[in-house]
Amino acid sequence: MNATNKTYIQQKNLQSVQRPDYKMEIIEILRSNLIPKIKRERILAYHEKDIASTFTLLSEEERHRLYLILDTEDLANILEHSEHPETYISELGIRKKIDIMLQFEITTTIECFRRMEKGERTAILEMMNDEARREIIFLNSFDKEEIGSRMSTNYILLHSGLSIREAMHSLVEQAAEHDNISTIYVVDHDKAFIGAIDLKKLIIAREGTKLNAITMTSYPYVYANERIEDCISRMVDYSEDSIPVLDSKNKLCGVITSQEIMQLVDEELGDDYAKLAGLLSEEDLHEPLKKSIQKRLPWLVILLGLGLFVSGIVGMFENVVAHLPLIIAFQSLILDMAGNTGTQSLAVTIRVLMDEHINGRQKRHLIAKEANIGLINGIILGLLSFLLIGLYLIFIKGQPAITAFVVSFCTGTALLAAMFLASVSGTTVPLVFKKLHIDPAVASGPLITTINDLVAVVIYYGLTWILLIHILHL
Secondary structure, X not given: OOHHHHHHHHHHHHHHOOOOOHHHHHHHHHHOXXXXXXXXXXXXXXXXXXXXXXXXXXXXXXXXXXXXXXXXXXXXXXXXXXXXXXXXXXXXXXHHHHHHHHHOOHHHHXXXXXXXXXXXXXXXXXXXXXXXXXXHHHHHOOOOOEHHHHOEOOOEEEEOOOEHHHHHHHHHHHHOOOOOXXXXXXXXXXXXXXXXXXXXXXXXOOOOOEHHHHOEOOOOOEEOOOEHXXXXXXXXXXXXXXXXXXXXXXXXXXXXXXXXHHHHHHHHHHHHHHHHOOOOOOOOXXXXXXXXXXXXXXXXXXXXXXXXXXXXXXXXXXXXXXXOHHHHHHHHHHHHHHHHHHHHHHHHHHHHOOOOOOOHHHHHHHHHHHHHHHHHHHHHHHHHHHHHHHHHHHHOOOOOHHHHHHHHHHHHHHHHHHHXXXXXXXXXXXXXXXXXXXXXXXXXXXXXXXXXXXXXHHHHHHHHHHHHHHHOOO
């Protein structure tokens, strides 16, 4: 067997090797006649993420059997890997529900807590211990758009006056309750934030070294009442494993972990994507029909009003269409190209505005760049449409050459102007929204497209009315 054939067979063998179907293996174990102890041992041999992924394939009765064979800590670890832990939490009895929520990261607990009915929330709070109750009430006091609603209390805290020996002793004591130890936070006697220490620096520090000497005082931080969308890019830029969260008195009240930051980025991108599609917020597969309609309908009503206004403008040019019906054939060409151009500029602008540090000079450069792109593309496509529409009217529609190229000139010029203005509006509208402290993603694709339709209609029919009817008398 030559080397080429051998390599080919090896590649085919690799392709034929498939990843084991862990979900079905777990389900088979659960549905088997094994005793609960053996079932538990075999199921827990799989990763929590794989176990959680089977929940949607199990019936409620089968999930209840799984709940019975797993202890509280194991079940909490598994549910935290689920996309909708609150769905499965609701299937548990209130006592087990509380035990599971106390095992969760506090951010997951708050998320589940907010999705419960008011009466159930009250009952659960009353049955929790004082420390957990105070923590949940405190974090739940923040609006869901504020960074404080997503912070965790899983961090190590040291006081600045400690020696290295005392700091290590305190670290060991706190590590029993808090496993987020890679970055350690330092505060003064009033709990005001001073800085942070990398765990490695603390471990290798000599015993006589002062804690202040290894404390990084220029460490990044955010405030609990800051809006997530206003500080998310700042947190991403620093790429730290956690970012301290301060209250209005500069006291440390929590941290945002890197995992939570990734989740926030994903949510913000999903939310912006939804708004670009004309939705109020992101949807998912499991969302109720009524809620999905509530998200979509408001923008559709607004766009209906704008569409009627555009139709009214078109109606003002009824005499133009009556005199020269031929021009209506190219209306959709102008509108579509203006809409596409505006949406492209909008997408670029939204991406640029994710950087909170962009200055006025950079914004002016962005407007100029997009305007130039719209102008150059408009010139190229305007010339192409002038030539192609003229030839189409001559050879397909049998129009005289003079009439054909006058109409195509009007269409090409309108296309150029519409694309140029669409690029400008697609850039300036989100910038204006940002200046007014409105989410620029609200300048959604459908909104920009409708605005550009209005501009394109006025340009196209206005130019036709002036050039073809009043000047050339066609």
